[in-house]
Amino acid sequence: MTQLAAPPIHHPDFEAEAAHLSGTVSAMLQQIDAWEDRSRTNGADLETSLVMQDTAEEHAATLSPHVHKPYFGALMVRIAGKTQPLYVGNHAFKDLKGPHSVLSWESEVGGLFYAQTLPWQTPRGLSGTVLRRRQLDVQDKTLHGVTDLYDAETGETGGREAVLLKRLSEAATAGMRNVVETLQPEQNEILRASAGVHLCIQGPAGSGKTTMLYHRLAWLLHPERREHRARPEACMVLMPNQVLARYSARILPSLHLEGVTVTTPEAWATSFLGLEKLEIVDRTLTLLLTDASKARRKAAWRKARALGDLSMLRVVRQYLHQRIRANIASLKYLADVSLPGGSKATLTLDTPALQALVETVLARDPLEGLRIAVRHQIEEALLAQVRLDEDELATVRRQLRADITQLTGKVVTGLLPVLSARQLLSDEATLRRAATGILPERTLQVLLSDPLAAVARPRRSYADVTELPVMLAMAALLDGLGRRVGRELELYDHLALDEAQDYSPLLYALLIRATRKGHITALGDKNQGIHGYKGVADFGEMQAALGSARLMTLSRTYRSTRQITELSSKVAQTYNRTGAVVGVDRDGEAVLRLTGDTVAALCAQAVKAMQQAGHVNIAVVTRRVSDAEQLAADLQCHDVDAQAIVNEQARYQGQVVVMPVNLAKGLEFDGCIVAGADAAHYDPAVEYEARLLYVSTSRGMHALAVVAEEELHPLLS
Template identity: 25%
Template sequence: MHSPATHAATPTPGASDDPLQRERDHLAASRAALRAMRQDAESLDISDVAGSWVTQQVLHNQIQRRIAALADLLHTPLFFGRLDFLHAISTDASEGAGGERFYIGRRHVHDADGDPMVIDWRAPVSQSFYRASRKDPMDIGKRRRFGYTGGELTAYEDENLSDPAELETASALLAAEIEKPRVGPMRDIVATIQPEQDEIVRADVGGTVCVQGAPGTGKTAVGLHRVAYLLYAHRDRLAKSGTLVIGPNSSFLSYIEQVLPALGELDVAQATVQELVAHVEVRGTDSAPAARIKGDARLAEVLRRAVRAGITLPTEPCVVVRGSRRWRVPVYELVEIIEELASREIRYGAAMEALPQRISHAVLLKMEQGGEAPDDRVQDAVARSREVKAMVKACWPPVDPAKLVLRLLSDAEFLAASAEGILTAEEQAEILWAKPGRSVKTAPWTAADAVLVDEATDLVQRTPSLGHVVLDEAQDLSPMQYRAVGRRCTTGSATVLGDLAQGTTPWATASWPEALRHLGKQGAHVEELTTGFRVPEEVIAYASRLLPAIAPGLAPATSIRTGQDTLTIRHTPDGLVESVVEACRTALQQEGSTGLIAADARIPLFEAALAEAGLAFLTPGTETTAEARLTLVPASLAKGLEYDYVVLDEPAAVVAGEPDERTGLRRLYVALTRAVSGLTVLHEQPLPVQLG
C-alpha cells in the first residue's frame, strides 16, 4: 500500500490554516447537512396526499424508514476517506488538482443546493477508494484516510498515488482500524475493505458467489456489505423480492445484527435455517447416523414418492348432472388427464387445483358436441360440482406435509414403499421413530425432521423466492438444508460464505461444487480468501497445523497482523480451572473483550468458578460493554464470534466432546481462531498430536 506518515491532531493556532481543522470543519458541515436532510424528511406533510388510508400508511412507513436511515451515529465516522482525482469526471469540477474531490462515507450527504458533501461508499465513484493502487491509480492523485477517536476526527494519512518518488509503506490508520478492540457487536468494515473483498461485494446481483474464507479473512463482513451494496445498486428490484441473511444460530445473528443498520439498511431480515423451516415444534434429537441419513439428498426423492403415493387412477367414469342432462367422462379420458398431470412434475397442489378444471373442460367439450354453447361460468360451475370434487378427492387427495412426514417416520411399510431402491433396510430402521407420536403436535420432531416437512411443503406448494440470500457458515449444512435455503432463492441469487475446515456437523460439506449443486446454484463462482485481517499470524499458523487432518485441500491462511507474543500455550498439571480463571482476570486488564472457550460439558464448571472468583460473565450473543467484557462460550457456539483475547480451556476436552476425532479437531480449529489480539491455551491433558 502507498502511504506516507500519519498526521495527528495538534493544537495549532489559526484553525483555517490547519489541514486537519479544515477536515474537521467539513465533518461538522456534513453533520449539519445530514441533520437538515433528516429535518426535511421529518417535516414532510402527507395529510393532503390523494389516495386511500392504505396509501397514506405506506407513505408514512416509507418516510419513517427514511428518517431512521438518516440518523447520525455520533460515534460512527460520517466519512472515512477522501479521493482527489487528477481530472474532472463531470461537467462541474470541484476543488482538487485539476479534478474533483470526494469524501467517501457510510451514506450520501448533500448540502442545501443538492451538491454532495459525502459520497456513499457504494457509489461507482467510490470504487476507486478501495481498488486504486500505485500500479493502477485509476486517475487518483491523492487518497486520504481519516483516523477517529470516538466520533472525533483526530488524524489523516495521505497516499500520493501519482508521485513515483514516494515510498511504498503500510497504512498505519488502516492497521489501527483493523486492530481496534472488539467491544460490543460486530462492526462494519466499510473503511477497510480490501480490493479482493471489494470485487466480491460489487459482484453482479444476477450471479451467485461462493466465498471460501479462512478464519479472520472477513467473509462474514463481505457478505453483509454485499447485501448493503446490492440494496443500493438494485433497490427497486430487491425491495419487491426481499433479502435475507441466514446464520448458524441466534447468538451469531445477535453479534452481526448492527452491521447493516450502521450502513443505513434497516429492512434486511435475519434468520437461522431452523427458523426458516419451523413448520413443527422441535422437541427431540437424532442420533448422528439418523441425522446424517435424514440430511441426505436422497430423502428428497423419498418424499416426492410419498407425496404422490396417494394418486390413484379411476375405475369408474365421472358423470356430471346439468339440468335434465347427464354428461359422462369415460375412465380412459380421466386416466389420460391424471397421467399427463403426474408426468409434468408440477407441484402436487397446483396439479390438484388444475385437475377439476381439466375434467370440467372434458365435460364442456361433450356439451359442445351435444349442441350446447357453454361459457367460462359453466366450466367453473362444473369444476365445483359435487361429482367432480368427489372424483378429484378420490384420485388426487389433498396432502398435509407434516402429517405425511409423520406417517413416513412412523409407518415402516409406508417408508419401505417410498424408499425402495433408495435407502437400505438398515437406513430405514435408523430413521424410524422408536416411539412415534399420535399427532403432529405430540410427535417427537427433530431439527432434521423439520427440514423434511419443509421439503414436503414445497412439493405440495412452491416456496416464495427472495431476491437475494446470504448464507453464512454454510459448511455446516446438510444437503437437505441446502435445498431448503435454495428454495428461498430459486429466482434470486445468493452469497454463500463458509470454511470447509470449520465444518463441525456429521454431514459437513465436503466440497463447494457439491454444496452449490444441492443449493440449486451449480454455476456459482467460488472465490477463496486466504489473507487474514483479524487473527494474528502466530495464532493462525498454530491453528493451521490442524489443516492436513481436517481439510487437506485447503491452503493455510496468512495474516497481515504479525505481532509477537500473541500466543501462549501452558501445561497446567495441577489447578487447571484456577489457572483458567486467573488467565481471564489477566486478559481483562487489557482493553477489549475476552472470551473463555471451553468444551460444552465443562461450562457449568466455569460458571461456578467465575462466580466464586467474582468475575461477571456474559453468554454468547449478549452485547459486551465497558463494564462486562468477559463471555463464557461453549465450544459449540464459538463459530463466527470473535474476541480480543481468548482463553481456551483443555483442547483435548473440546475434541472429545464431538462424535469423532475429525469433527473434534475441526471444533478445536474454530476455537483456536477466535482471538483478535491474543490467545492463551491452558491444558492438563496432552495436546492433540497434530498440534505438535
C-alpha cells in the same frame, strides 16, 4: 508485503479537508431543517401536502444519524478532462446548492474507493481515472486524521494496511460491526460480484465472511441493482445457531437492513412447517460430542449424510407420486352446473381422464406445489367442457370452487409433510418402495439403521435436525416453498447462508425453489465443518447442489494476531493440507499455555491476566455443554463471574462467558481460553476433533490461552 508508511502527523491537506467537512455538515443540517419545516412543503391539496410533509420528515430522520460522520473516504478523479473530488460515506447526500454531495459506499462509483483498479467507466459511458484515494477519520463532526491510500504520483502508500491494523486493534463488541470504512479489495470484489448468479464464498475463520454476507445484502438493496434489487423484508439470512443469529443481527441498523429476517435453518423450517411447539434436537451432534465409540460416531455420521443427500429429493418425489396414484386409482367426478340463460351442463372427469391430468402435473414437478397445480389442471379440464366467454366462465368457476377443493383434497389425501416424512423414514416397506431405482441397498441399510439408539430422546414431542430437510421436501413438493405473505407464498428476493459447508445438498435443492434464480449467497469454511454430518463434502458439491454458482475465495484472516493465527493454522493443516491461513501482520501477546492445576483454577488465572491486559469480552470455550455448565459454576469459586451460554436461547451480552465450541462458532472475542485443551478432550487420532480444536483456537482477536490439567494437546504444546 507492502511496507507500512506511518501517516504524517499533520497532513498538508488537513485544513482544506476540515473546511470541506464543516461545509458538508452545514449543508446537511440546512437540508434537514428544510425537510422538517412543514410550512415549506405544500401540495395541490391538503392530503397531498400531508403526504409530502410526512415524506420530507422521513428523509430528515434518515439523514440525521449521518450528520456526525458524513463520510469516511475521498477520491480525486479525472472525468472527460476535468478533475474533481468525490466523497464516500454510509449514506448518499445530494447538495443541490454547493459542492458537498456524498456518494453512498454501495453505489458503483462509491466502490472505486475500495478497488485496486484505476480506470473506470461512468454509467453514461464516460471514461474516468482515479488519481487519489484518501481515508478520513471523522468523529462527531470533527476531522481527526487524513491518510492517503493511493496517489497517482507515489502509487500505493501502505496507508490502507495502516488504517486496517488500527481498526483491528480495537476491542471486540457484543454485536457484529459494519466494516464499510475498512473493506479490503478482495472483500469489495466479493460483495460486488454480479447479482443474478448464485455465489459461493470460501474463506478462513476471521476473514470477514459473515460480515461480507450482510454488506452484500446492503449492496443488493441499492437502486443501482435494478432488476436484481432486493427488498429487505424479502431477504433472509440463515445462521448456524440462534446465539450467532442474535449477535450478527445487531449489524442490521448500521447497514439500513431493518426488516431482513435473521434466523437458523432449523427455526425457519419448523416455522414454515408449523412445528414451533416441537423441541428441535440434534442427537447426532450429541453423540459426536459425548460418545467415545468411533464405530457409532461413524455410523451416525453416515446416516445423517444419507438423509441429507440430494437423492432423497427424488425419493420423496417418488413417494408422493406413488401415494397420489393410489389415491386416484378409482377416483372420478361428475356434477351439474347452471349456465347463463338457465340451461344446465354436466361436467365429468372419469378415472382415466383424471389420471392423465395428474400425470401431466407429476411430469413437470411444479414449483408452486402439486396441490395447487392439480387443482388448476382440474379446473381447466372442467371449464374446457363448456364454451363460454370469460365473464360467464367466472359464474361457473364459482359454482365449482367447493367441488374442486374437495376433489383436489382426495387426490392428495393422507399426505401431510411431517407425518408422511416420518412414515417414509420409519417404515421399511414404504422406504424401499419409494427408493426403488434411486438408492442402492447399502444406502437403504444405512437409512434403516439406528446408530443413535443410546442417545436419550426428549420426553416431549420433538423433531431432529437431520429429519427436517426431508419434512421440508414433502412440504415443498406438495405446496411450494418460499416466503409467506398472508395466505400466499412468494419467492425470497435473496437468501444469504452463513457456515454454508453445514447445509446438506438436499437443503440447497430446496432453498433454490424458495428464492429468485441466482439469488443465493453461501459462505463457509471447510476447516470449520463441525456439522459436516449434515453438510456438503466440499465446495464442489455445494456448487453442484446449487446447479450453477460462482466460487470466490477470501485469502486472508483479519480477526487475530499473528501468534493466534499461526497456532490455529497449525491445527487446520493437520486435516487440510491446503489449510494454511494467511493473516494480517498484527503482532500481539504470546499464546498463554497453562497446566498443572485444575481447569477452573487455570481458566480463572487466564481470565484475570486478560482483564489486567485490558481485555473485556472474554470467552472460555469448552468441548461439551456439560463442561461449560460445570466450569461456569467452578469459576465463581475463583472470584470470576462468567455467564454460561449452554443453549441457543441464551443471549450473548459481552463480558466473560463460558460456552461449548459448537455455540462459539462464528463469534469473536477480545480473548479466548480453550479449556481442557488436551488429548483427552480432543482425540488427536480423529479429524473431527481437530476441527473442533481449530474452531476453539480461532475465536480470539487479541489474546489466546490454552489450558489443561496435565499435558497440552500435541498440536498446542
